[in-house]
Amino acid sequence: MTRKxxxxxxxxxxxxxxxxxxxxxxxxxxxxxxxxxxxSDVAEKHIAPGxxxxxxxxxxxxxxxxxxxxxxxxxxxxxxxxxAVAYQGVLPDLFRExxxxxxxxxxxxSGLFAADxxxxxxxxxxxxxxxxxxxKKSGHWKDAYGQRAAMPVGEAGK
Amino acid sequence: MIAELGHYALMLAFGLxxxxxxxPIVGARNDDPTxxxxxxxxxxxxxxxxxxxxxxxxxxxxxxxxxVLNVYENSNSAMPLMYRLTSVWGNHEGSMMLWVFILALxxxxxAAFGGNLPAKLRANALAVxxxxxxxxxxxILTTSNPFLRIADAxxxxxxxxxxxxxxxxxxxxxxxxxxxxxxxxxxSFAIAALLEGRIDGAWARWVRPWVLGAWMCLTLGIAGGxxxxxxxxxxxxxxxxxxxxxxxxxxxxAGTALLHSAVVMxxxxxxxxxxxxxxxxxxxxxxxxxxLVRSGVLTSVHAFxxxxxxxxxxxxxxxxxxxxxxxxxxxxxxxxxxxxxxxxISREGALVLNNLFLTCACATVFIGTLxxxxxxxLTGAKISVGPPFFNATFGPLFVPLLLxxxxxxxxxxxxxDLLGAAQRLTAAAFVAxxxxxxxxxxxxxxxxxxxxxxxxxLFVMTGALVDLAERTMILRVPLGAALRRAAGLPRSAxxxxxxxxxxxxxxxxxVVVSAWGAERIAALKLGESIDIAHYRLTFxxxxxxxxxxxxxxxxxxxVRRTNGDLLGVMEPSRRMFPARNMATTEAALMRRGVSQxxxxxxxxxxxxxxxxxLYFKPLVLLIWLGAVIMFVGGGLSLSDRRLxxxxxxxxxxxxxxxxxx
Numbered sequence: 001m002t003r004k005x006x007x008x009x010x011x012x013x014x015x016x017x018x019x020x021x022x023x024x025x026x027x028x029x030x031x032x033x034x035x036x037x038x039x040s041d042v043a044e045k046h047i048a049p050g051x052x053x054x055x056x057x058x059x060x061x062x063x064x065x066x067x068x069x070x071x072x073x074x075x076x077x078x079x080x081x082x083x084a085v086a087y088q089g090v091l092p093d094l095f096r097e098x099x100x101x102x103x104x105x106x107x108x109x110s111g112l113f114a115a116d117x118x119x120x121x122x123x124x125x126x127x128x129x130x131x132x133x134x135x136k137k138s139g140h141w142k143d144a145y146g147q148r149a150a151m152p153v154g155e156a157g158k
Numbered sequence: 159m160i161a162e163l164g165h166y167a168l169m170l171a172f173g174l175x176x177x178x179x180x181x182p183i184v185g186a187r188n189d190d191p192t193x194x195x196x197x198x199x200x201x202x203x204x205x206x207x208x209x210x211x212x213x214x215x216x217x218x219x220x221x222x223x224x225x226v227l228n229v230y231e232n233s234n235s236a237m238p239l240m241y242r243l244t245s246v247w248g249n250h251e252g253s254m255m256l257w258v259f260i261l262a263l264x265x266x267x268x269a270a271f272g273g274n275l276p277a278k279l280r281a282n283a284l285a286v287x288x289x290x291x292x293x294x295x296x297x298i299l300t301t302s303n304p305f306l307r308i309a310d311a312x313x314x315x316x317x318x319x320x321x322x323x324x325x326x327x328x329x330x331x332x333x334x335x336x337x338x339x340x341x342x343x344x345x346s347f348a349i350a351a352l353l354e355g356r357i358d359g360a361w362a363r364w365v366r367p368w369v370l371g372a373w374m375c376l377t378l379g380i381a382g383g384x385x386x387x388x389x390x391x392x393x394x395x396x397x398x399x400x401x402x403x404x405x406x407x408x409x410x411x412a413g414t415a416l417l418h419s420a421v422v423m424x425x426x427x428x429x430x431x432x433x434x435x436x437x438x439x440x441x442x443x444x445x446x447x448x449x450l451v452r453s454g455v456l457t458s459v460h461a462f463x464x465x466x467x468x469x470x471x472x473x474x475x476x477x478x479x480x481x482x483x484x485x486x487x488x489x490x491x492x493x494x495x496x497x498x499x500x501x502x503i504s505r506e507g508a509l510v511l512n513n514l515f516l517t518c519a520c521a522t523v524f525i526g527t528l529x530x531x532x533x534x535x536l537t538g539a540k541i542s543v544g545p546p547f548f549n550a551t552f553g554p555l556f557v558p559l560l561l562x563x564x565x566x567x568x569x570x571x572x573x574x575d576l577l578g579a580a581q582r583l584t585a586a587a588f589v590a591x592x593x594x595x596x597x598x599x600x601x602x603x604x605x606x607x608x609x610x611x612x613x614x615x616l617f618v619m620t621g622a623l624v625d626l627a628e629r630t631m632i633l634r635v636p637l638g639a640a641l642r643r644a645a646g647l648p649r650s651a652x653x654x655x656x657x658x659x660x661x662x663x664x665x666x667x668x669v670v671v672s673a674w675g676a677e678r679i680a681a682l683k684l685g686e687s688i689d690i691a692h693y694r695l696t697f698x699x700x701x702x703x704x705x706x707x708x709x710x711x712x713x714x715x716x717v718r719r720t721n722g723d724l725l726g727v728m729e730p731s732r733r734m735f736p737a738r739n740m741a742t743t744e745a746a747l748m749r750r751g752v753s754q755x756x757x758x759x760x761x762x763x764x765x766x767x768x769x770x771x772l773y774f775k776p777l778v779l780l781i782w783l784g785a786v787i788m789f790v791g792g793g794l795s796l797s798d799r800r801l802x803x804x805x806x807x808x809x810x811x812x813x814x815x816x817x818x819x
Contacts, residue, residue, distance in 0.1 A: 020554075024522070024550060029547070031546065032550060066763075070760075
């Protein structure tokens, strides 16, 4: 093999691996990305039943109903619209009514959001940033949400 | 008083760092030995002052001095001594102090033990190290000062975030930072080499031990964080592809690539330009990791409290260092002479392949992590890129890498014999085939790919053993001769085999736990039982327990085999921290060999029903055991004679590195 051929093999190999990586990524981006939506977004965008999304907002006070076998239902609200969420499993430590929540799952045909994941919070003052932004957009943001006076948390502190 | 001393010491360290950042460079330009000789003592004294400052903060925490705002916000006098100490870095300001402390430590180690380095290279490298120190010390002094006082000192502190009140906090952040910041040395040496425009194989020999040490700490730090998340978060996951985890994985991937390309550079003088680039990238990714975690662009347990000014400051540091380094690279790299020809099928070729896959895997993680941030900044759309993305990209890129891995060490330098290597790996392929067949025969209803995953893991493990067997010629020469050969093998050969074996062990754990793990979620009344795998757990009731700064509601469960043999009790709890009005889940773990039963409690109902999550995690401990084996492999390689020659007074270098761990 000449010097030139060796270099070509190297460059060819590198481009080959890179092409595989790019192809894998494009393919994965098509299938496995989940969009975040507030209840208003869900109504406005007419999100199709079965499409996986993240739904974020506040757990509506008084809406939490516990059923058998760890089934729960609650409403997620951004102040303008509510969406009913069904979930089966153990709720995160800091799940409370009136607090921010992010649920991942899909709408069923009847407009009920079937969640398979409820995202945990890490600390009692933490408001998921997406939720904070969604509430600000809907005009229902209150400065008292999810923060302490001396300790602004993330974007919520602005 | 102590806090003010700490603040003052940090300012003095900043002044020294400024001197260290300028004088040696000027000295190297003008061939002025006096200015060159400033670098080492400046680095040492700077370390002393940073250590004093860090120590002062630690004293404030240990003595619960709540007149210091940072202590008030993150500590509580009821916490045990260990958590009062570790909460020093359980918050933004303190963790930046730890970052700077380790950076100064690295600089001091180069200054103390780099005596046989060329004077200019060492002085330039220390100067670059000081640039980083200047940037981060200025960041602390202007935006994240941990020594601020409160006018009216409160009686009690607000307590540390309960999730962080765990022994994991004592090990995970320091190890991770030793890894992150350890790569700064490779970065500084790379920039120094570019400034000089001269580089040779000896450069790789000087840099390799530092890269290796950083890589070892990072490996253990990531594994430790993964185990911590596994038992603390209560849902039994060990890796979530969370951006914060990715932030530590990216430097690890780049660092692993650097480790391998530095071998080629050292032995054969090839891949110089590429190695320099990797050295820059590894530390750049560490900086990006620091930015992601510390700036508040991500909300997570690691983000602590932040304000936007800090994010912008770190972003500026990031842009200056990464942009500057890459610009310098583009300008100076063409000056570096390439050397060392090799055929595509050769040890060098195999290491290039390793680098290709590792950097591509790193790039997929990078894009998956930053794409949502970029998209939100550009279009406002909020998306999440989760495990499905990474499983579909990272996984397929690692399979060929792992398949090729056992071949690498069996190929000769310059021109290798692929067929010969394949023949020598027959035994490994046979073991893998048997494992695949056995896994298919034994499994009922697991994923189809899982047996192949087991086969790949065993191929990697036996491949590493074959490498050792070939080198010692065991089974071919008398045992005594083989043992003599084994004793005579370079430690780095042992290190390679052991570390590669560790990868196989981790892979085996991941495959088995993902494919054959079991999960049960149920609400149990007193006396009810729940079955999983071959085990039956019976709920025996709840009781309360008082801890130093928390209250536990403990559930007691008896564990039996399904045939009735009593195995023991598991006591998971819900831990309530009144200072923050926050509860955590303390999972109970029962080890069965290297498998585990994992039980966590939900919020108990008033009627005494408790929701539980129960997992059976087969071979789960192998995941972290593999990382420990990789660490040991790195340690063996670090103790190799060849690397010790690169640095004088070897015993002390190692002692110092160990002390730092």
